[in-house]
Amino acid sequence: MSEVSTMLEANAQYAERFTKGDLPMPPARRLVVLTCMDARIDPAKAFGLEEGDAHVIRNAGGRASDDALRSLVISTQLLGTRDIVVIHHTDCGMLTFRNEQLREQLRQNLGADASEVDFLPFTDLDVSVRQDMATIRSSALLPKDLAVQGFIYDVHTGQLREVS
């Protein structure tokens, strides 16, 4: 069976038992989690989020990219969120390459020119979390009274550690 067929079968089972069809659009806990796309992280299970609780923004690294800021503006302005947590994680793929290496790989594999693309890799997790908290706190498009906290998730233990 293909991966998509497997997904559709799982979804059919989920829908059969589905009881949460009346939840409102705004997140009940007024919380946003910004984290990495990494397959080992299940934000709902690992951070205790039920359907309806929180916005979850995910990208490579959990970075406060321009697009994450776009999502945060929509979240805060239109859907009333107030708390933002930035969660990067140990053993992250973003620690394993530099822009120039990935650009060279794209040239070789696809003949593609990615010389203008910053893939936002990093070399130190505490630093990357602090950078992304600072980006969010200093954005002119986000309210100044947002609460922003940063954490590192350990994929080997399942534990969060705060970055101050």
Added chain:
Amino acid sequence: MSEVSTMLEANAQYAERFTKGDLPMPPARRLVVLTCMDARIDPAKAFGLEEGDAHVIRNAGGRASDDALRSLVISTQLLGTRDIVVIHHTDCGMLTFRNEQLREQLRQNLGADASEVDFLPFTDLDVSVRQDMATIRSSALLPKDLAVQGFIYDVHTGQLREVS
């Protein structure tokens, strides 16, 4: 208790029972889900994903933004994924505003100038899914043999419907 304290308490309980500390970085099912940050969607539960199975990229709308493409390049080039599913959903916040309205709100609430920002709202779900599939399929930075499929998730029934 604050929302972040509640999250940390849930995480401590998750970590106590944690048994998945040895998963490899590449997604076992070589699958990527690109979907919306909406609080009502739990991709793991709704689409049958276990820790380690799939990359999950989420932003406002589940759009194939430049940053989603950045994440997809890292996913496909460095971590071997092959199947991409784009999942938008009913009752999406992106259907409720236009760029000019949100820009005006930001001017009034924060004195901020967002005249250069496209917040990527849409007016038709099938069209937005098709647009994002086309963006992914035509990206020079992604391999031509990726399998890309699109779906709409119904937040009232929990069901997926394919967009062809």
